Amino acid sequence: MTGLEFHRHLNLQPKSPSERAEILANPGFGNFFTDHMVDVCWSENGGWHRPRIQPYGPIEIDPAASVLHYGQEIFEGLKAYRHADGSIWTFRPDANARRMQASAARMALPELPAECFLDSLKALISVDAEWVPSAPETSLYLRPFMYAKEAFLGVRPAKKVAFYVIASPAGAYFTGGVAPVSIWLSEKYSRAGKGGTGAAKTGGNYAASLVAQNEAYAHGCQQVLFLDSVEGKYLEELGGMNIVLVYKDGSIVTPLSDSILPGITRDSVLQLAEERGHTVTRRPVTIDEWREGFASGEIVEAFACGTAAVITPIGMVKAEDFTIGSADAVAGELTMSLREELTDIQYGRRPDTHGWMYRLDA
Ligand code: PLP
Numbered sequence: 001m002t003g004l005e006f007h008r009h010l011n012l013q014p015k016s017p018s019e020r021a022e023i024l025a026n027p028g029f030g031n032f033f034t035d036h037m038v039d040v041c042w043s044e045n046g047g048w049h050r051p052r053i054q055p056y057g058p059i060e061i062d063p064a065a066s067v068l069h070y071g072q073e074i075f076e077g078l079k080a081y082r083h084a085d086g087s088i089w090t091f092r093p094d095a096n097a098r099r100m101q102a103s104a105a106r107m108a109l110p111e112l113p114a115e116c117f118l119d120s121l122k123a124l125i126s127v128d129a130e131w132v133p134s135a136p137e138t139s140l141y142l143r144p145f146m147y148a149k150e151a152f153l154g155v156r157p158a159k160k161v162a163f164y165v166i167a168s169p170a171g172a173y174f175t176g177g178v179a180p181v182s183i184w185l186s187e188k189y190s191r192a193g194k195g196g197t198g199a200a201k202t203g204g205n206y207a208a209s210l211v212a213q214n215e216a217y218a219h220g221c222q223q224v225l226f227l228d229s230v231e232g233k234y235l236e237e238l239g240g241m242n243i244v245l246v247y248k249d250g251s252i253v254t255p256l257s258d259s260i261l262p263g264i265t266r267d268s269v270l271q272l273a274e275e276r277g278h279t280v281t282r283r284p285v286t287i288d289e290w291r292e293g294f295a296s297g298e299i300v301e302a303f304a305c306g307t308a309a310v311i312t313p314i315g316m317v318k319a320e321d322f323t324i325g326s327a328d329a330v331a332g333e334l335t336m337s338l339r340e341e342l343t344d345i346q347y348g349r350r351p352d353t354h355g356w357m358y359r360l361d362a
């Protein structure tokens with residue numbers, strides 16, 4: 001199947017312009033949702049069918065739906081940006097579409113054709129364009145997701161699946177804005193294991209991170225950093241972001257592992273750094289290397305990156321027995337300059353020489 005024709009069932013009680021303006025003035029992250037959602041069905045016999053735009057609202061789900069029991073679910077996250085001329089764009093959605101297919105393959109869910117993925121984003125923007133904010137650093141976060149809805153308690157891949165896209169106006173992911181964050185090193189819990197689902201964007205990975213995220217909060221940290229589950233010494237990623245280290249000579253290192261999510265933000269920012277002449281290496285990197293490298297002055301910056309967090313400087317890592325950095329650390333220079341270059345491209349303030357931007361409102 002190629003392009004989808006969306007049946008439109010419009011929300012007859014959308015938010016009023018003043019209610020919407022109030023939300024867009026201070027959206028935070030993930031708190032508010034637009035007036036509509038995309039809803040597409042899949043069945044083993046019928047494939048993808050019944051593409052609809054419908055009013056945003058609760059979904060009816062059978063209590064025996066396998067997602068509620070066995071967690072067969074995947075999702076994506078990308079943003080719609082309002083450019084100065086009013087047009088609406090997103091960033092590398094083809095990469096999100098491909099990653100969703102890879103997640104689907106791992107979770108025994110059906111693959112949604114990339115064209116349908118893109119069409120679904122455009123369909124939602126065609127009815128909710130006014131929800132894309134225009135203030136600096138704001139965007140409309142798009143959340144496509146797919147889950148097993150067949151009512152069946154046997155453990156096997158579901159024969160009926162739902163695909164939705166919802167959208168949520170977004171400001172900064174962290175309440176402090178772009179200020180350096182503190183992260184908690186989880187030495188007790190792993191997020192993902194060898195041969196597991198770490199490289200897929202599936203709910204279970206996030207469920208597995210929550211108890212460690214609670215530990216992070218208890219230690220005054222905003223995010224949790226996970227190590228590999230076999231030796232407990234190699235950096236993996238944060239609960240919802242990739243991690244990047246910057247060395248004194250300008251070289252950049254990011255963990256290589258098959259149990260972390262291949263981030264599109266990370267891939268893009270590392271490409272920008274390489275084009276500036278920085279040496280970028282994807283290799284296993286231990287927490288001891290970071291600790292010793294920070295102490296000796298060899299490692300000078302670290303940042304977290306992801307669609308929601310964009311690029312967020314890391315000021316401090318706290319562990320049970322040691323800390324790296326300090327709570328009052330200032331944001332790294334390269335971190336902030338790469339952040340500016342990336343967001344300039346996303347918001348149309350600099351030419352898109354890589355063909356990364358995709359127009360959603362035309
Ligand atoms: N790692 C995890 C666990 C994530 O949830 C995300 C966010 O989607 C990322 C990394 C960064 O991925 P991306 O840059 O594609 O948003």
Ligand code: COI
Nearest residue numbers: 077078240306307308309
């Ligand atoms: C994203 O950045 O899109 C994510 O899925 C991360 C999540 C913590 C909001």
